[in-house]
Amino acid sequence: MTDFGKSLARTGTPIPGLVVFDLPVHGDNRGWFKENWQREKMLALGLEDFGPVQNNISFNDAAGTTRGIHAEPWDKWVSVATGRIFGAWVDLREGPTFGAVFTTELDPSRAIFVPRGVGNSYQTLEPDTAYTYLVNDHWSADAEYSFLNLADETAAIQWPIPLAEVEISPKDLAHPRLAEVTAIPPRTTLILGANGQLGLALRAEYGDTANVEYATRADLDITAGNLDTARHWRNFDTIINASAYTSVDAAETPVGRGDAWAANVTGVAALARVATANGITLVHVSSDYVYDGSLQRPYREDDPVSPLGVYGQTKAAGDALAATVPRHYIVRTSWVIGEGHNFVRTMASLAERGIDPKVVDDQVGRLTFTSDIAAGIRHLLDARPAYGTYNLTGAGEPLSWADAARAVFAQTGHDPSRVSGVTTDEYFASAKGPVAPRPRNSALDLTKLEAAGFAPADQRASLAAYLDRPLPTA
Structure with missing residues (x-):
């Protein structure tokens, strides 16, 4: 009844x-x-x-x-x-x-x-x-x-x-x-850009975890125009977009501008459409370059974006698209250090070869190691705090690039006073190609992420651990 x-x-x-x-x-x-x-x-x-x-x-x-x-x-x-x-x-x-x-x-x-x-x-x-x-x-x-x-x-x-x-x-x-009975497994997590700096860290974080799929651009090109039918998307729970165009200076060239917009905007638009239509959680990695760096304090997630160059403009546009997905985490980071060629390895090599570098001292931020980004992303997906944007960088007092270089010299047993500080304008004065404008302040406020239960490692501690590791072999 x-x-x-x-x-x-x-x-x-x-x-x-x-x-x-x-x-x-x-x-x-x-x-x-x-x-x-x-x-x-x-x-x-x-x-x-x-x-x-x-x-x-x-x-x-x-x-x-x-x-x-x-x-x-x-x-x-x-x-x-x-x-x-x-x-x-x-x-x-x-x-x-x-x-x-x-x-x-x-x-x-x-x-x-x-x-x-x-x-x-x-x-x-x-x-x-x-x-x-x-x-x-x-x-x-x-x-x-x-x-x-x-x-x-x-x-x-x-x-x-x-x-x-x-x-x-x-x-x-x-x-x-x-x-x-054959138990039904969880829906799949797809990690895009699996051979990039962050992709390799995500591979190390998730390893052979069941129902995690890794894809390179050769496996799945998000700019190709057929993304809607590239997978049976209802079988996927999460997409972690670790792919991006990150050549900041090359983005200021005609070819680079097109490539940056294709990867960072057109591709993200396709991912956002797929994620929205299929109830997928989209994790999208953002950048400090969405800000102009004029604030005198660390940037919070709700501060308005104001990018200076093409790369920052494409990242800000991609963020806006990712934010339309009902289930999204935008992970905003800065000064990323991972496997392969990077600032830390360059400074360590210069120190070892007896070269005394001149390094920019009027840009301030925090080093962020890809292993920490990967761990932070996994925490967000496991804990499921409110969807939205989360700053994720190394912790500790912000440094200039010159300060970071001195820390590398000291950590590798060399005299940090060998590093000389110069302004951004002085550093790029002799550049032969286009130079993208850089935000002077790249420090990001970590309060929201810490309230969600993830405490990023101190950047100096992460730097020491990173330099203590042997160089990867080819």
Whole structure:
């Protein structure tokens, strides 16, 4: 019997993500009316914005019709249009709740959200029962399911009508017991730019973790124009975009300008479109170059951008596109040091060869090592604080480039006074090609990231650890 007059409410279950909703049903002598799916109200109650794309209806004319326990590779919103059902749900996802069971009855005044990988089955309790479900992926004949036998002894579902007395398909009768079920793995994390400085650090951070895919530009070119169909994107949970055009000075040339806009803007626009359409979390790496460096304090995430050069302009535009994705983390960093040619290795080489360099002393910031960026990204994805922009650099008092060079000299056992400070204008006075304008202040405020539970390592400690490592061999 439909329960009229209830308020919209949600109730959790022992299966993570499986949520029952009471639906207000309004009736009179003409019949009844309900809002079967009301996105704004249900999101306000904490339901995931799962983005349904297909609506299906199933009708059973006899009481006792029983459908098998199927775990599908999409999320579902299940409700009853007419009649009444007994539902049983079993968690068939990899993890600690594999095999957990929840049962309840549904009528037109109750609905349930079923997350991807949770097996669901239904037994009709009244004739002429119809139930409807919204799903967030289009049905496909090659979709991969997991199944569980309705009579599994471990799940021990107490069916209201004994299975021996109901209508069941031969396929459902033949499904495996729980011990033989293939658990559904988590959705995949895709790391783009996997051979770049940050990409290599992310490889070291995630290693051979299951369901992490690494892609180079040769594997997946986000500027190619076919990104929408390059993968079955509903199988992906997260995209970490570690690819970018980073040649700051070359971006000031006609060719470099086009390349920078293609990689940092056109490609990010395509990623944002894919992530939004498929409920994917997008992690996008930003830069201190989005600021003009005129502030006399570290930049906060909510400070307005004001880029000076082409590279900074493309990064600011890419940030704005990434921010349109409902689930996004923009990780803004500066003075990045990773594997390969970089400032720290250059200074160490000069010190060893007896060369006394002149280094810019009117630009201030913090060294940030790619291993710290990778660890910070993983923390954000594991902890899931509020989506948005997070500054992520090394910690400690800001340094000038000249100060950082002196720290390298000292750490490698050389006299730091061999480093002479010069202004940016003096340093680039003899440059033969275009020179991009640099922000004088690149220090970023780390308060928001620390409040999210991640404390970046002190830049001087990270520098010492970095220089203590042997140089990578070719």
